[in-house]
Structures are given as C-alpha cells and as structure tokens.
Amino acid sequence: MTVSAYIFFIVDLGKTQEVVNALREIPNIVNVAVVTGEYDIVVKIIVENLEELFHVTTEKIHMIEGISETQTSVIEKEVLKE
Amino acid sequence: MPAPENRPVSRFRKKSTFYLLALASGILTSIYVVLDDYVNFEMITNPFVFGAFEMVVGFIVTFLVVLALHIPGKGRTRLGRKFNLGYKLDGNFQKLKLPTGKTATYTLLAGIFATGATILYYYLMSKNGSSVIMPFSQFVLIYLLIGDAISDREKPVIVEIQSIAMIAFGVIIASVSGIGSDGSFTDFLLNVFMIVGPFSLFSALYIYFQKKALTTKDKQGKFYDSINLRIWTMLIITIGQVVAAAPALSKGGFSEVSNSWKIALTPVIFSMLLAFLSIVFYTRALTMGKMSIVKALSSVSVVTTFPIIGLASIWLPNIFGFGGENLVLDIVLKLSGSFLILIGVIALALSETKSILLAKAKQGFAIKVEELTRIKGIESVSFITGQYDLLINIKMRSIGKAFSLVEKSIAKLPWIDDVITFQIMKEYE
Missing domain, CATH: 3.30.70.920 (Lrp/AsnC effector binding domain/regulation of amino acid metabolism (RAM) domain)
Structure with missing residues (x-):
C-alpha cells in the first residue's frame, strides 16, 4: 500500500524554475504545478510508506536550494469525479 | 513506487507525450489512407472486397507484430515485471490476453462500431478518394465535443462553439472541390450524409468505447492495454468485413483478389503496420486526455495528407493528380480548409x-x-x-x-x- 502526499512550497524570488527542475529529478514526484497564490509550487508525491516520505522530504527535497518553506499534507483518501 | 499510470515527471512531461502520441498518430494515418487509396484505385476496385482483403492481411500482420512484442528485453519494469518490447509501446502490455468483465463488453462494442465505420470508410474511399475522406472524417470531432460536453455535464463554451464552426466550415471548404468535380449533386448529398451521419457517429462511438475499455480497471485493479484492444477489435472488424464482402466475393470478387493479391500485398502490409502503430498511439493518448482533444490533435492528418498526395501524384498523376484546369483553385481551397480545421483544433486544445x-x-x-x-x-x-x-x-x-x-x-x-x-x-x- 503506497502513501501519497501533496507538498506545498514557498520559493525564493527568481528560483522557481530551478526548484521545479530539481523536483522533476526526484522519481517519486508524479506531478509538479507552478501556481499563483499563497504558495508557489504544489507537488504530488507517491512513496512506499511514511518512512520513505520522511527520507525523500528531508534528504532530497529540503536539500534543494531556493526553497524557503514547505508544508506536507498526506492524502488520506482520494475520490475521482463520477 | 509510483503506479504505472502515475509516471514520474523527470523524463518527459505527460502533456508532451500526449501531444506527441496524438500527432504521430495523425501523420501515420495520412500515409496509410493514401496507400489504401492507391491499392483501391489501382488493384482491387470493389470497396467491400478490398476492405475484406486488407483486414484479413492486416489481422495476420498485426497478430505477428503482437507476437513479436512478447520478445523479452533486458531488465525489469518499474513494477518488477519482466520487460518486453510491447512495454515500450504501452506500459500496461504484458501478453496477449482476452478482455474480461466490463472491459470485454467495451471491447466488443468498440469492435462493432469500428466495423461499421471501417465498412463505410472503404465504401466512401472508393467513391471519393483520400483527399476528400481525410477532411470529412474530422466531422467526428463535433460528435466527440458534444460527448465530452455531456460527460462533463456542461454547456459548450464560446471557444468550443467557435472550434466546431471552424472545423465544420474547414471540412466543407477542403472537400467541396474534390466532390464537386465528378458525380451528380445527389451523389454529393448522399456522400455528405454518409460521412456526417453514420460514418462519424460510428467513429465517435468507436473512440468512446476504446476509451472506456482502456480506462476501466479489472478485478485485480489493472488497466487493459491498447495493443490487446487493437488486436481483438481488429478480429471483430475482420469478421464484419468478410461478411459484408460475401455477396461481392461470390460475384467476381475472388477472381479480382486472386489476380491482384501478389502486387497488392506489400502496400497492404505496410498500410496495416502503419495503421497498427497509429491506432496504438491514438488509444494510448486517449487514456491520457479528453477524447475531443486527442481527435483534434490527430486531425493534423488533414493537413499532412496533402503533401503526401502531392508526392504520390508525381508518380501516379492519374490517381492522385488534383483536378487539371482548376489546379490552383483546388490547392487554395484544400489548404484554406485544412488550416481552418487546424486552427479550430489548436484553439480547442489550448483552452483549458x-x-x-x-x-x-x-x-x-x-x-x-x-x-x-x-x-x-x-x-x-x-x-x-x-x-x-x-x-x-x-x-x-x-x-x-x-x-x-x-x-x-x-x-x-x-x-x-x-x-x-x-x-x-x-x-x-
């Protein structure tokens, strides 16, 4: 059973494209969206378990230069349109 | 690890793959349609007999290709399965297998509507040729737009109405020169009715049920693949074509095939290989986006058909040559119509x-x-x-x-x- 999560990013000014490129290198990330509003980037990530989520976020994502703040929300349930 | 339908973003953007698949499908379509036109005009003139011959050859060729796709490659897939050549074409392909449950119903329905559309395709091809069939077959897009609008439960917005109008007028402009040059006005109206009515409707339902077959999970939670879907729908089309050709085969059709099959075999094999690739690309794109947008992108075949017909007319001016004295008018009409269709579909594809x-x-x-x-x-x-x-x-x-x-x-x-x-x-x- 995999674990999916959304991660919201606030990025330093002028660093968005670099951060996007670095995020796209991480194989667990299945969607990267550059958005308007409170956050700059929203990504969807799929991992094996919470342990792997911890490793990917702390060892890979948090190491990317230009990210100033992240917030991770684990998906408890996903419902597609009828 | 990510499920196969959620591929990582690192290699290609899903959108790029989606556009590439749909466009490649359109270009391959324009080549095989011109090839079909050539064989139909030059070698096997009865549309039903030609259709049956091409589908029987096509089924054998496709079956051999699918067998070849079982050849194992090095390494394992993301989900730990053994890698084979078919995986390269469609990540859900494992081996040749019959559809089950709801997928089987959708495959059967896709096959039935495909049979209707294919029989009409060969009939209309023999009447009008590829330069008319290609633009007119884009009418199916209008049905798909309506289908998408119904499934989304929303009224079409202005850009969709604009696109429908552009495509409809583009189709008429690109086709009118070809149809008007020979045959009576009654024939013209009958052909228009056949293309806009049953041909487009069958094609739209064929596309709809292909999408349903590929996006419905089986009991194990797995998706069906475009390669298996193609081979089984093709079997149904082949049976349908042979049944439709039975009266013509008994009235001299057999002798026509036995006289021409040797020279017709190579172009038919080539055409069916292109058709296989085109349809696999098309159905894969269907699993990634809206039906109307896939159809819209692959309708680039309307424009790519004309340079291919132009090249073909150098070798075979009697088949593909544009109408003699009205050459300039013919080219201007066809190009204007094609660009109108293309602009209509691009506007639609970019408006989400x-x-x-x-x-x-x-x-x-x-x-x-x-x-x-x-x-x-x-x-x-x-x-x-x-x-x-x-x-x-x-x-x-x-x-x-x-x-x-x-x-x-x-x-x-x-x-x-x-x-x-x-x-x-x-x-x-």
Missing part, C-alpha cells in the same frame, strides 16, 4: 485552465464528498492532513468558469467553511 482548491470543513458537519465529485469541472477530491481538510483539482475552459464553480457551487455547500484557490500556471505531469 486548471486550478487547485484547498477547502476547510465546518466543525460538526459531515463532509459529503459526493456533493463535490458530482459538480462539473471537478476532477478529483483528496482528503488531506494539515491546515486544510480537502484538496480539490478542477479543470475548466476559462478562469471565469472556475470562479463561477467556486462561488456558485462549492462555497454554497453548507459544510464548507473556507476555500482558497491556486491557479496553475504551468504543470509537469
């Missing part, structure tokens, strides 16, 4: 906006997620941990429509406390 909404639910109220998933434009709803309770993905034709969706539908639900919206500027899938 996506947003992400974060919503908080009111304390003490039950979250009724089905009230959200019923709303037009909402693609998915995720229950998430953290500051907000729900993440809602929406896809609309305009930002204005997205605003109406939030203001009039979502914010009015009694259990919604607060909503914030993020407009997606760029997305990598």
Whole structure:
C-alpha cells in the first residue's frame, strides 16, 4: 500500500524554475504545478510508506536550494469525479 | 513506487507525450489512407472486397507484430515485471490476453462500431478518394465535443462553439472541390450524409468505447492495454468485413483478389503496420486526455495528407493528380480548409485552465464528498492532513468558469467553511 502526499512550497524570488527542475529529478514526484497564490509550487508525491516520505522530504527535497518553506499534507483518501 | 499510470515527471512531461502520441498518430494515418487509396484505385476496385482483403492481411500482420512484442528485453519494469518490447509501446502490455468483465463488453462494442465505420470508410474511399475522406472524417470531432460536453455535464463554451464552426466550415471548404468535380449533386448529398451521419457517429462511438475499455480497471485493479484492444477489435472488424464482402466475393470478387493479391500485398502490409502503430498511439493518448482533444490533435492528418498526395501524384498523376484546369483553385481551397480545421483544433486544445482548491470543513458537519465529485469541472477530491481538510483539482475552459464553480457551487455547500484557490500556471505531469 503506497502513501501519497501533496507538498506545498514557498520559493525564493527568481528560483522557481530551478526548484521545479530539481523536483522533476526526484522519481517519486508524479506531478509538479507552478501556481499563483499563497504558495508557489504544489507537488504530488507517491512513496512506499511514511518512512520513505520522511527520507525523500528531508534528504532530497529540503536539500534543494531556493526553497524557503514547505508544508506536507498526506492524502488520506482520494475520490475521482463520477 | 509510483503506479504505472502515475509516471514520474523527470523524463518527459505527460502533456508532451500526449501531444506527441496524438500527432504521430495523425501523420501515420495520412500515409496509410493514401496507400489504401492507391491499392483501391489501382488493384482491387470493389470497396467491400478490398476492405475484406486488407483486414484479413492486416489481422495476420498485426497478430505477428503482437507476437513479436512478447520478445523479452533486458531488465525489469518499474513494477518488477519482466520487460518486453510491447512495454515500450504501452506500459500496461504484458501478453496477449482476452478482455474480461466490463472491459470485454467495451471491447466488443468498440469492435462493432469500428466495423461499421471501417465498412463505410472503404465504401466512401472508393467513391471519393483520400483527399476528400481525410477532411470529412474530422466531422467526428463535433460528435466527440458534444460527448465530452455531456460527460462533463456542461454547456459548450464560446471557444468550443467557435472550434466546431471552424472545423465544420474547414471540412466543407477542403472537400467541396474534390466532390464537386465528378458525380451528380445527389451523389454529393448522399456522400455528405454518409460521412456526417453514420460514418462519424460510428467513429465517435468507436473512440468512446476504446476509451472506456482502456480506462476501466479489472478485478485485480489493472488497466487493459491498447495493443490487446487493437488486436481483438481488429478480429471483430475482420469478421464484419468478410461478411459484408460475401455477396461481392461470390460475384467476381475472388477472381479480382486472386489476380491482384501478389502486387497488392506489400502496400497492404505496410498500410496495416502503419495503421497498427497509429491506432496504438491514438488509444494510448486517449487514456491520457479528453477524447475531443486527442481527435483534434490527430486531425493534423488533414493537413499532412496533402503533401503526401502531392508526392504520390508525381508518380501516379492519374490517381492522385488534383483536378487539371482548376489546379490552383483546388490547392487554395484544400489548404484554406485544412488550416481552418487546424486552427479550430489548436484553439480547442489550448483552452483549458486548471486550478487547485484547498477547502476547510465546518466543525460538526459531515463532509459529503459526493456533493463535490458530482459538480462539473471537478476532477478529483483528496482528503488531506494539515491546515486544510480537502484538496480539490478542477479543470475548466476559462478562469471565469472556475470562479463561477467556486462561488456558485462549492462555497454554497453548507459544510464548507473556507476555500482558497491556486491557479496553475504551468504543470509537469
């Protein structure tokens, strides 16, 4: 059973494209969206378990230069349109 | 690890793969349609006999190709399965297998409607040739737009109406020169009726059931693949074609085939190989996006058909040559019509906006997620941990429509406390 999560990013000014490129290198990330509003980037990530989520976020994502703040929300349930 | 339908974003953008598949399918289609036109005009003139011959040869060729796709390659797939050549064409392909459950019903229905469309394709081809068939077959897009609008439960927006009008007029302009040059006005009306009516309707239903077959999970939670779908629908088409050709075969059709099969075999094999690739690309694209947009992108075949006919006319001017004295007028009409179709479809393909909404639910109220998933434009709803309770993905034709969706539908639900919206500027899938 995999674990999916959304991660919201606030990025330093002028660093968005670099951060996007670095995020796209991480194989667990299945969607990267550059958005308007409170956050700059929203990504969807799929991992094996919470342990792997911890490793990917702390060892890979948090190491990317230009990210100033992240917030991770684990998906408890996903419902597609009828 | 990510499921196969959620490929990582690192190598290609999903959108790029989607566009590439649909466009490649369109270009391959234009080549095989011109080849079919050549064989039909030069070698086997009866459309039903030609159709049956091509489908029988095509089924054997496709079957051999599918067997070849079982050849194992090095390494294992993402899910630990042994890698084979078929996986390269479609990540869901494992081996030749019969569809089961609902997928079997959808495959059967796709096959039946494909049979109807294919029989009409050969008949109309023999009457009009490829330069008329290609633009006119784009009428199916109008049915698909209506189908998408019904499935999304929304009225078409202005860009969709504009696109429908552009495509319809483009088709008429690109076709009128070819149809008007020979045959009576009654023939012209009959052909228009056949193409706009049953041919386009069967094609639209064929596309619809292909999409249903590929996007329905089986009991093990797995998706069917475009390679298996093609081979089984092709079997149904082949049986249908042979049955339709039976009267013509008994009235001299057999002798026509036995006289010409040797010279017709190579172009037919080539045509059916291209058709196989084109349809596999097309159906794969169908699993990634809206039916109308896949059809729209692959309708680049309308434009690519003309340079191919132009090249073919150098070798075979009696078959593919544009109408003699009206050459310039013919080319201007066909190009103008084709560009009108292309602009219509590009406008349509580029007119979607996506947003992400974060919503908080009111304390003490039950979250009724089905009230959200019923709303037009909402693609998915995720229950998430953290500051907000729900993440809602929406896809609309305009930002204005997205605003109406939030203001009039979502914010009015009694259990919604607060909503914030993020407009997606760029997305990598």
